[in-house]
Amino acid sequence: MKHYITILTCLGMLLTLAACSTFEADPRYDDPGAVDSLYVALTISLDRGGVSSRAAATPMGGEEGDGWEYGRDYENRLHDFTVFVLAGGADINSPAETTFAGSRYFSEDDVKQATKIEHDKIPTEPYKYENKDVLTYDFTIPVVRRLTLPEVGALRFIIVANMGDCTREFMTLGELRDAQPTQTWTPATKDDKTPTRFVMTNENDFYYATGEGTIEDPLRLHVMLERMAARIDFDPTGATVKDKSLCYELNQTATAPSNLPAPSNLPQRGEALQARLYVDNMRVVNAAQPASYLIKRVADDLVGTNLRYLGDELPVPSGQPQTNWVIEPNTAKKTADPIADAALLSTLYGKTALSTVATSITALTEPDVPLTTSAPTTLAYTNENTFSREATLSSYATGVCLRCRFEPLHDYYTAYDATTDERTPGTYTLGQTFTMVEVNDPELSEPRRLYFKNKADAEAYATNTARKHFATVTTYENGVCYYFIWLRHANNVDVIHDVMEFATVRNNIYRFSILSTSGPGTPTPDARHPEQLRARVYVKKWLLVEHPTILM
DSSP states (O other): OOEEEEEEEOOOOBOOTTSOOBOOSSOOEEOTTOTTOOOEEEEEEEOOOOOOOOOOSSOOOTTTTTOEEOOOHHHHOOOOEEEEEEOTTOOTTSOTTOBOSEEEEEOHHHHTOEEEEEEEEEEEETTEEEEEEEEEEOOOOOEEOOSSOOOGGGOEEEEEESSOOOTTTOOBHHHHHHOOOSOSSEESSSSOOOEEOOOEEESOOOOOEESOSSSSSOEEEOEEEEESOEEEEEEOTTOEEETTEEEEEEEOOOOOOTTSOOOTTSOOOSSSEEEEEEEEEEEEEOOBOSOOOSSOEEESSTTOTTOEETOOSSOSSTTSOOOOEEOOTTHHHHHHOSSOOHHHHHHHHGGGSHHHHHHHHHTOOSOOSOOOOSSOEEEEEEBOBOOOGGGTTTTTOOEEEEEEEEEEOSSEEEEEETTTTEEEEOOOOTTOOEEEEEEOOTTSSSOEEEEESSHHHHHHHHTOGGGTOOEEEEEEGGGEEEEEEEOBSSOOOSSTTOTTSBOBOTTEEEEEEEEEESSOOBSSOOTTSOOOEEEEEEEEEEOOEEEEEEEO
16 A cells, blocks of 8 residues: 655756755756756655554654554645755765765745656545545756756655755754754644654665666655654554543452451452442643754663664664664663653643642542544644653653542442451442451452442451551542553663663654553552553554655
């Protein structure tokens, strides 16, 4: 399947004999068929194999991720782009002072000059596929006479899309590589906040060349682009809509403690429905606010040892543990200071900073979680966010805070007699306050959780040392609890929190779904509390925007 836009351009380069060349400021248009013109055909396409069926329990991350997925129309759309040309053997990793052999801007009006339409199979909306018209753009720009034909195999192309005319903004390779765009996406209009104009740059530095550079046999070069932004999705698989929220039914298997006789009036636990979890609200935590470098960079460590531009994150073959770090402008700062201060967090994450989210989500009164159960929902776009492994569990990690209501359907009691150790089973009403008792029994694989209507009964049970309960007590007002899910970029099973395990990197979709929980979360948003919510996070790469060919 291929969704593609082809732009046939005829660009003239004025190359001096000194290999340091530019386009003429005031070009003299010549016959497009002149023998001393170099033609480069630029085809802009969307080309990958569709939605992957893989949803790994542990994300692969890196260059491949867990598969490829078509983006939505507003994510894929090409509005304008600037082409930068390197010649004389220069490439993306050449010295910073390297100048460009030429550059050319293609405006939105240029892109709109469609002369034909071709049919292909692309999604009309996320996750739904049918045949639909795809625009294929063909247009010709007058050619400028050039003096010397460059070695076509030594040409390299860097493309910056959806950032306006950059021809005068970047004069050297270093200026382009180090640029940090103000925004990596923008709203469609003042009134329509739908993100659009996603900034895109080269995905790699691999090229192939064919053709002679003539109008009959134009030079064709392959350049692949990727978005600078990352995307966070919530997958509601397994949920139903109930009480104006997404509801998950939880089945838990457990056995009674061997050292405590089970009272005859207690229901036996097993595969039956144990509880329901209602997800009311979600807030993205630590979505990186400052934009990253225009050109992606990787290194052996977070101080930039052996820095490579457009390098790979994973070794070959792919699927092995992550070995290289992605470096963004604030990586070193976060690495040097793993205990984040409030001013730094405000700069990095704005209103999504952990402390801000923890305060705001408690004040919400109405459920606002997306109620669709048919397809994943995009919660936010974010920029690259990388940091040291020591800072992984600090305030820097990107994640999602969930505000939920927990409904215990098993082990719920309305009274307790400390003398007989008898508990009176009852029926919980959604929205009531309850107190949870966690019994720490070494013979159980997990603490046994009991739920009491009255806090006094719960405390009496937990402090009944004669029965050796040894329990902790937590009260949940109105049954409300909170969970944190931290987005993983890669699966490093051998070393906990190893290289890039928790991070966000450009052009990746970080999608999570809820699997189960062993009990209610924390009564207040507390990111330090051990996670009780089991979630699956998997990383997909968006469908890349490809620029397979160019003629000059």
